Each structure stands twice: as C-alpha cells, then as structure tokens.
Amino acid sequence: MILILGGTGEARKLAEDLTAREVRVVSSLAGRVARPRLPVGEVRVGGFGGPEGLAAWLRENDVAAVVDATHPFAERIGANAAKAAELTGTPLLRLARPGWQPGPGDVWHWADDLADAAKMLPELGKRVFLTSGRQGLAAFAHLDDLWFLIRCVDPPGPPLPRHHELILARGPYEVAAERELLGRVDVLVTKDSGGGQTSAKLTAARELQKPVVVVRRPPRPASETAATVPEAVEWVLRR
Incomplete structure (x- = not known):
C-alpha cells in the first residue's frame, strides 16, 4: 500500500x-x-x-x-x-x-510570513486583495486603516480585518475575472503556492502593474x- x-x-x-x-x-x-x-x-x-x-x-x-x-x-x-x-x-x-518566479513586468515583494506581509501593506496601498487562504487572516486583523477583499474556499473564522468584503470561491480562475477584481484594489497578497490553479491573478497583476506581496514557502x-x-x-x- x-x-x-x-x-x-x-x-x-x-x-x-x-x-x-x-x-x-x-x-x-x-x-x-x-x-x-x-x-x-x-x-x-x-x-x-x-x-x-x-x-x-x-x-x-x-x-x-x-x-x-x-x-x-x-x-x-x-x-x-x-x-x-x-x-x-x-x-x-x-x-x-x-514555486512561482517573477518575470518581466512583475512588481513583487517577498515576505517571510504573513506577519511580514502585513507590515508591508501600509506602504503599498489602502485596498488589498488577500488570497492567502482562511488560515492566518488574524495577521491582518489589526490593519484598521486598510480595506480587504478576502477570497477563501470556505468561510473564515475571526478575527478578520475590520473593513473587508468576503468572496467564497475555488480555483481555477480566469485572467479576465482576476483582472476585474484587481481593478478594485491597490495590492495583491498571495502565498507562493505554485501551480496553475491560481496563477491567473499573477498574470492579471502583471498586466495592471499592481504590486504583489508573495509569502515565501516555509x-x-x-x-x-x-x-x-x-x-x-x-x-x-x-x-
């Protein structure tokens, strides 16, 4: 077996x-x-x-x-x-x-973990597309001055950022749809998951020249x- x-x-x-x-x-x-x-x-x-x-x-x-x-x-x-x-x-x-690798035109900022990613955000924008999964959202809960568009597969538990909108969805995602979501925000946060299931957001971010905070793999x-x-x-x- x-x-x-x-x-x-x-x-x-x-x-x-x-x-x-x-x-x-x-x-x-x-x-x-x-x-x-x-x-x-x-x-x-x-x-x-x-x-x-x-x-x-x-x-x-x-x-x-x-x-x-x-x-x-x-x-x-x-x-x-x-x-x-x-x-x-x-x-x-x-x-x-x-893992994913940045290419020409990408504006990536590497973070050691979610807490490190949260520290970077105030300098990168006020509206954040958070796609790091439902676990670990507490790392962003204290950022009361920012607004978050949070996407998860299942509903997350508290604590959550004070100002947020929640999307429940499962990949794979299309570039056109990701481009529309990214048009609502200033910066994208993601983990370096790799693979093609969720990579469309990176393509859309590149096209829109949006900064991306990428959390390194442990x-x-x-x-x-x-x-x-x-x-x-x-x-x-x-x-």
Whole structure:
C-alpha cells in the first residue's frame, strides 16, 4: 500500500495514475475543507495524532511508501511525515510543485510570513486583495486603516480585518475575472503556492502593474523530492 498525504491537484492525479497501474493507494486528507475534491481510491479524513500516531498507522497498515503531496504551506503534516518515516524506516517522497518566479513586468515583494506581509501593506496601498487562504487572516486583523477583499474556499473564522468584503470561491480562475477584481484594489497578497490553479491573478497583476506581496514557502524537512506527478509515479513503481 502507498499512503498519499494531501488533497492537492498533484495528490489526486498521483492517486489516479497509481490506481490505474493497480497499485493500492490510500489518500489522507486533513479535513480542513468542507467539500474537498476526493481522489480516486481509498480515502481517509482527519489527523493521525502526531508523528507517533502516523508511525503506528504505517506499521499497522503495512505501508510500503509515503508520498507527501500536501500543500507547500502545510508545515505540520510535512514534519510529522518526515518523523514517522524515520521512526518506521518507510521510504518518503515529497511531491512539491515548483514555486512561482517573477518575470518581466512583475512588481513583487517577498515576505517571510504573513506577519511580514502585513507590515508591508501600509506602504503599498489602502485596498488589498488577500488570497492567502482562511488560515492566518488574524495577521491582518489589526490593519484598521486598510480595506480587504478576502477570497477563501470556505468561510473564515475571526478575527478578520475590520473593513473587508468576503468572496467564497475555488480555483481555477480566469485572467479576465482576476483582472476585474484587481481593478478594485491597490495590492495583491498571495502565498507562493505554485501551480496553475491560481496563477491567473499573477498574470492579471502583471498586466495592471499592481504590486504583489508573495509569502515565501516555509522550510521542509530534507527528503527525496519530485517536482511532477510522472516523477512520483516512477519513484513509487521502483518500490
């Protein structure tokens, strides 16, 4: 059995490709999204109880290998997976889509985390398009002089910025629609998620010459890494 961690597009495609090759796959989702897109094959939802709990699950289910295909900012499960793999001697692969890179015409400002991004905003504009997800919005809640257009998949909990408008939507997004939203704001805030699902906002920002605050990815434990699903499939089949 192969355990795939994460509900990303790459995780779903990997589950589909491995199942088509008659490899038994169990996909584990964190359960933070109300209506997740379910992958092909067996699915479990919820945590394992830390690295020790995950290690016990790997042993009990005779898992041959683990693929961490979680979101680039899912720090905790990444650390837990690395520790559990070490405790059990289970091969671990990190499937990580490449991050975004600025191109000609982009006006990007790199931030170390959401708190760092919040510090930059007063100098960049009064109206902010916030697309960093519903977790971590508290980092912007104190900015009473700014207005936020906040986009999330599911409704966020408090605290939220005092002046805001909320959009509930799921990607992929079209450049034309993103251009219209960006026309209402001065600056865009995003995490360096990578991939094409949500990159249209970057194209629109470039066209409109809007500044973009990009939050850097957090560090991950060292492990074997694949950048694409075919690379991950090849890694699994070798085992």
